[in-house]
Every structure is written in structure tokens, then in C-alpha cells.
Amino acid sequence: MLVTFVPLISVVSPVYQAERVLDELVTRLEAELASLDGASWEIILVDDGSTDESWQVICRHAARIPQVRGLRLSRNFGQHHAITAGLDQCKGQWVIVLDCDLQDQPEEISRLWQKAQEGYEAVLARRGQRTDSPVTIWGARLFYRTLEYLTGQSQDPDVGNFGVYHRRLIDTVLRLRESTRYFPTMVRWAGFRQTSLPVAHGQSARPTSYSLGRRLQLALDILLTYSDKPLRLTVYFGLLLAGAAFGLGLWMLLRALRGQIIVLGYASLIVSLCFFSGVLITVLGIVGLYVGKTFECVRARPLYVVSEHTT
Numbered sequence: 001m002l003v004t005f006v007p008l009i010s011v012v013s014p015v016y017q018a019e020r021v022l023d024e025l026v027t028r029l030e031a032e033l034a035s036l037d038g039a040s041w042e043i044i045l046v047d048d049g050s051t052d053e054s055w056q057v058i059c060r061h062a063a064r065i066p067q068v069r070g071l072r073l074s075r076n077f078g079q080h081h082a083i084t085a086g087l088d089q090c091k092g093q094w095v096i097v098l099d100c101d102l103q104d105q106p107e108e109i110s111r112l113w114q115k116a117q118e119g120y121e122a123v124l125a126r127r128g129q130r131t132d133s134p135v136t137i138w139g140a141r142l143f144y145r146t147l148e149y150l151t152g153q154s155q156d157p158d159v160g161n162f163g164v165y166h167r168r169l170i171d172t173v174l175r176l177r178e179s180t181r182y183f184p185t186m187v188r189w190a191g192f193r194q195t196s197l198p199v200a201h202g203q204s205a206r207p208t209s210y211s212l213g214r215r216l217q218l219a220l221d222i223l224l225t226y227s228d229k230p231l232r233l234t235v236y237f238g239l240l241l242a243g244a245a246f247g248l249g250l251w252m253l254l255r256a257l258r259g260q261i262i263v264l265g266y267a268s269l270i271v272s273l274c275f276f277s278g279v280l281i282t283v284l285g286i287v288g289l290y291v292g293k294t295f296e297c298v299r300a301r302p303l304y305v306v307s308e309h310t311t
Helices: 022-034 054-064 079-089 106-116 134-151 167-174 183-190 212-226 229-257 266-298
Strands: 009-015 041-047 068-073 094-097 122-127 159-166 194-199 306-309
Touching (some): 009 022, 022 054, 041 079, 079 183, 094 167, 106 159
Parallel strands (some): 009 094, 041 068
Antiparallel strands (some): 068 306, 094 159
């Protein structure tokens, strides 16, 4: 009878253009996991369509360490899709997610793990002294404040993917199969008992793969996927515009009765144009709510495609 190895801890890390840092990442992870009171573990490295030698490095480590497994996606699907691919494959009762650039320091895992044993389903790493540029830090804070307003959920700009998560929470996250993925927001939506713990934030060991354009595109996708408030605000704006047009119409009528408007048709044209513009925006906003929700449901494309995996 074949017995399947089921580890206590699974580590999932998305990998992109990281051939220079993978050796250090695996070495530090191996040392840290070995210190967790003999807990069984596995490491899943997901190559998100890297064009360098990242996959070859992953294969080398998988051949050397039985607990290391690798997945290679057919192209670059994005960091959070790669995380989903790793979560789909992991087997542990507890799951640790961290980025591969060593800003999420493996040596903090033991502290997060100990905190999780107090009865939490999620212990999130909160970065105290961030090593990112001021533009990145303030941009993140602005984005999270906007996201908090639009979604109605509390957001912490110092919390990313890094954390320890119980299998119950991960299984809930994996049931969310929308095409736009953003792991921190899905974790918050899942609920359960969550807390955060301050951790040291390391210096990135490689240049960031997120350009300004990619950051803005990701922000727009997240806002449109996890909140329908932009469409609701459009509806409110349309109603406000229609109300303003009604008030303008009364003012124009008063001026016409006083003989202050001598050009025939001017008043009716302005009032009609403003009023129906407001009505059209309102109707388009309402239709957009239904079209957006329907569009999310009918697109059933796979979230990622695995081209290779280690044995």
C-alpha cells in the first residue's frame, strides 16, 4: 500500500527571475524549518515563467532535497496566480507563504509559527522598518487607503503575502477562483481568527519586477474585482448630475419668465442635455453592475497552466 507523505508545514514561494537568490533562499529556509521542533515540512517553488535559469536552479535543489518540489508555469501569470498554483499543490496542515526576493526573511518563520500556536488561523507578518523606496511606500499606503474605502474592509499597508496560515483558511481561499488574484485581500475576506506580528524587513536581493505601469494595472484590477463601489459612485454621480440639472432647469425657467433669455430654445436645450446626460450615466452605472458580475461568472479560464513539475 502506497503511503502519501503529508507534511505538517508547507512553504509556498512564487519565483520570478530569481536565479541569483534561490540558493540562499533554500538554504535559509531549510535551516529555519529544521529548527521547528522536528516538524515535517515541504517547500514548493513556483517558477512564474522566468526567462533566466530559475527553473534549472529549482530542479537542482529538488534533486538534492526530497522535501523541495518545483512547478513551472507555461508563462508569466503573475505573482498571485503563482501563489495559487503553489497552494493548490501543497499538503501541509499549516502553510507559509513568502516572496523569493529575501525581503521576507525566513528567520522570522519561527516567531510567526509560535504565535500561530496560540490559536490563530493566520499570523500575518507586518513589516515595521520597510526597505522599499519612499515612492513605493507612499504609493502602497495610498492604494491601501483607497482599497479600504472602496471595499469596506480594514487594510494594512505594511502587511503583504508573508505569513503562517492554517489549512482551514487556505482551503477557503482556494474556493475563490476569480481570475483577478490578490492573496492578502482574499485572506482578509476568508475571516477566521487572524493577527499580525512585527517582523524585520530585509533588503531585496534582486531588482523588483513590478514597474509603475504593472503596479497601476494591478491596483486597477484589484479595485474593480473586489469592490463594486466605483460603479455605485458612478450611479450616485449620475443622480447628482440629474438633480443639478433639475435645479438648473428651474433657474432657467425663472430667467425665461423674467425675460432675461431672449434666444428661443436655449433654456430647453441646456436643461434637456444636462438632465438626460445624468440619466444616461445612472442607467449605464446600473447596467455596468450587472454586466460586471455576469462577466466574472462566465469567464471560466484556468487561473494558470503548469508546463513542468519536479518529481
